[in-house]
Amino acid sequence: MQLTNKGSVATALAGAACALLGTPAAQAEEDMLKDWKFDTAILYYGETDRVSLVEGVINASKTNDDDSLFNVKLVIDTLTGASANGAVAQPYAQTFSRPSGKDGYVVNAGDTPLDDTFRDTRVQVSSSWMQPFADTWRATGAVNVSTEYDYLSLGLSGLLEKDLFMRNTTLSAGLSFQFDSIDPVGGTPDALTSMLTPTYIGDDNDEGEDEFEWDDDYEEGENKTGSESKTTTDLIVGVTQVINRRMLMQFNYGLSVVDGYMTDPYKLVSVVDGAGMTQDVIYEDRPDSRTKHSFFWQTKYALDSGVVDVSYRFATDDWEIDSHTIDSRFRFNLGDNNYIQPHLRYYQQSAAEFYRPFLNQNDPMPMYASADYRVGEMTAYTVGLKYGHKMENGHEWAVRAEYYQQDPKNAGFDEPGVLADLDLYPSVKAVILQFNYHF
Amino acid sequence: MKRKLAAILALVAVAQLSGCASLGVQPWERDLLAKDEMALGAEGVDLGLDDHIYFSKEATSGGRSFAGGGCGCN
Amino acid sequence: MGRIRALAGIIGLSAGLLFTTANLAVAAQPAPELVLNLTSQQANLSDYQGQVVYLDFWASWCKPCQRSFPWMNEMQAKYGEQGFTVIAINLDSERKLADEFLARLPAHFPVAFDPDGNSAQTYKLKGMPTSYLIDKAGNLRVAHQGFHVEKQARYEQEIKGLLAE
Numbered sequence: 001m002q003l004t005n006k007g008s009v010a011t012a013l014a015g016a017a018c019a020l021l022g023t024p025a026a027q028a029e030e031d032m033l034k035d036w037k038f039d040t041a042i043l044y045y046g047e048t049d050r051v052s053l054v055e056g057v058i059n060a061s062k063t064n065d066d067d068s069l070f071n072v073k074l075v076i077d078t079l080t081g082a083s084a085n086g087a088v089a090q091p092y093a094q095t096f097s098r099p100s101g102k103d104g105y106v107v108n109a110g111d112t113p114l115d116d117t118f119r120d121t122r123v124q125v126s127s128s129w130m131q132p133f134a135d136t137w138r139a140t141g142a143v144n145v146s147t148e149y150d151y152l153s154l155g156l157s158g159l160l161e162k163d164l165f166m167r168n169t170t171l172s173a174g175l176s177f178q179f180d181s182i183d184p185v186g187g188t189p190d191a192l193t194s195m196l197t198p199t200y201i202g203d204d205n206d207e208g209e210d211e212f213e214w215d216d217d218y219e220e221g222e223n224k225t226g227s228e229s230k231t232t233t234d235l236i237v238g239v240t241q242v243i244n245r246r247m248l249m250q251f252n253y254g255l256s257v258v259d260g261y262m263t264d265p266y267k268l269v270s271v272v273d274g275a276g277m278t279q280d281v282i283y284e285d286r287p288d289s290r291t292k293h294s295f296f297w298q299t300k301y302a303l304d305s306g307v308v309d310v311s312y313r314f315a316t317d318d319w320e321i322d323s324h325t326i327d328s329r330f331r332f333n334l335g336d337n338n339y340i341q342p343h344l345r346y347y348q349q350s351a352a353e354f355y356r357p358f359l360n361q362n363d364p365m366p367m368y369a370s371a372d373y374r375v376g377e378m379t380a381y382t383v384g385l386k387y388g389h390k391m392e393n394g395h396e397w398a399v400r401a402e403y404y405q406q407d408p409k410n411a412g413f414d415e416p417g418v419l420a421d422l423d424l425y426p427s428v429k430a431v432i433l434q435f436n437y438h439f
Numbered sequence: 440m441k442r443k444l445a446a447i448l449a450l451v452a453v454a455q456l457s458g459c460a461s462l463g464v465q466p467w468e469r470d471l472l473a474k475d476e477m478a479l480g481a482e483g484v485d486l487g488l489d490d491h492i493y494f495s496k497e498a499t500s501g502g503r504s505f506a507g508g509g510c511g512c513n
Numbered sequence: 514m515g516r517i518r519a520l521a522g523i524i525g526l527s528a529g530l531l532f533t534t535a536n537l538a539v540a541a542q543p544a545p546e547l548v549l550n551l552t553s554q555q556a557n558l559s560d561y562q563g564q565v566v567y568l569d570f571w572a573s574w575c576k577p578c579q580r581s582f583p584w585m586n587e588m589q590a591k592y593g594e595q596g597f598t599v600i601a602i603n604l605d606s607e608r609k610l611a612d613e614f615l616a617r618l619p620a621h622f623p624v625a626f627d628p629d630g631n632s633a634q635t636y637k638l639k640g641m642p643t644s645y646l647i648d649k650a651g652n653l654r655v656a657h658q659g660f661h662v663e664k665q666a667r668y669e670q671e672i673k674g675l676l677a678e
Contacts, residue, residue: 039484040484043488053492055488057484075487165463166463166466168462168463168464169462169463174504236504240479241462242462242463242464242472244464245471246471248477248479250479252503254501254502292499292501294499296502298479300477300479302471302474302477313499313502315499321498323499325499331476347499349497349498349499352498378497380496380497400485404492404496406496406497428496432492434485434488
């Protein structure tokens, strides 16, 4: 008869409930011999005056007798708040139509135009199976599905790993295919065509809502079509090497080829005259192919009481976006059951070749243009702190608080007329709060 | 310039691999490396959440694992 | 193009390395002598000649070791009277960690402590855990790399086979 403790999901959950109530679990499950392990987390991300996100994750993994591993993860997130729509600020109030085309919104003079239409819930389910074979090989297969009201993503991936030199070296190679379908609210706008600008007529109606008037010639959705899609093929090859008793390193090369619709259907570009005054607002357009290369290097170093984890990533692509990322976590154990972990991250990217903060009326229309600051030049940094505690029953909880600031930069564009007096590259400041529970 | 850089980095990777045979530890000296927090995939949930945030807010994704993201985040 | 050639070079080199295999076959040879620092006394491995010995190298940080202990307890209980014993050599550099492990998973068989790893060097261990079955004449007969729950029945057959000799 097997003496190993198989454990059960129900007992584990009961243990978690007892732990949360502050009473020790009646039957302290030995974490070591449990085959099911659960990781749960809830995250809040909030930008000042802009987007907020709440995300919940439940991750379950089961180790089998043959050391194979089954993993299933559920993610649910809801997004609310306003994002920059790409148009430039002006010294007077501006009106924009919402993506649905049937409504509009007003932006005050001097403000960066923000569209607050987005209230979205996303659900994602992913699952993977890792099978070891022939002593030093591991094969993993994974699927994932993600859905929200205007977006569906389906993915499949495979990974092969081989241990060498008494498991001091591990080689890995992976391939992934992803199919994304986007069905924008109101339809996909025709590239670089004008947004229909409504006229604001006041808020005198019963509900006190803003009301808008449309041009007589306006035919709703006339420059918008149906849904679009894109495919992403990724290849990743890597080497993991034990350096010495305390240190481990990983080096990965990644190739990503994306084909299809990559434009953001809700983002706009302002067309301004010589005095910097907006004459037209058009929908952005991005190329329909993108090839990215990334080089990733990570080192983990075991201190006597903690871990130092530093990684560097360099990425380059045919949109001419180059980026550098340095990410570091310093874990300091406080006794056997507690730790604190400061986190520092620095990110820098160059602007895409088609990035334009706005277009000049007198210049010829480029083939592609986007004013989305996320493909412009920017630096960003994150500072955070995490605290974790392991309880008597073997369960663990942790809290994390971080501050993330993005600083978009002028990638060398002149600011004619009134634009010189406006802040065209406002910083985006966000707070991240997270709670984790492991059992 | 980019091609040269990529070729150099690829050569570094190959060179690192041939030097791999001489680096490492004996199987019974892996006490520190065996700690949960030393696993490359440690704090997987945190890494996944961070990846989601940075994929939505920046132009680069992946590196540690597949670059593909799954949401139409605004 | 240079990029693609370099990548092909990496893949080619990797493919070449893939075909090296770890040879774990053990030709019957006398088990190298060891000084065993047991919990309450010192002994030599040769003192156990005449018994079938399951020599297991373990450490607190080795996850499969956690699954091997209940099975080794079971084997000791089942075959101990028939001239069989498990001897588990601990390779933790800190005795405290081994003691914590044994407090959670008590061993009903002799445990020896080797914080310097000398016995591991002598036996040229290629992985953790590693175990050897030594017959009544003191020869190494079987080597197990790692501990696999699904191979337990086969391991037990090997013990029974050596006891029957």
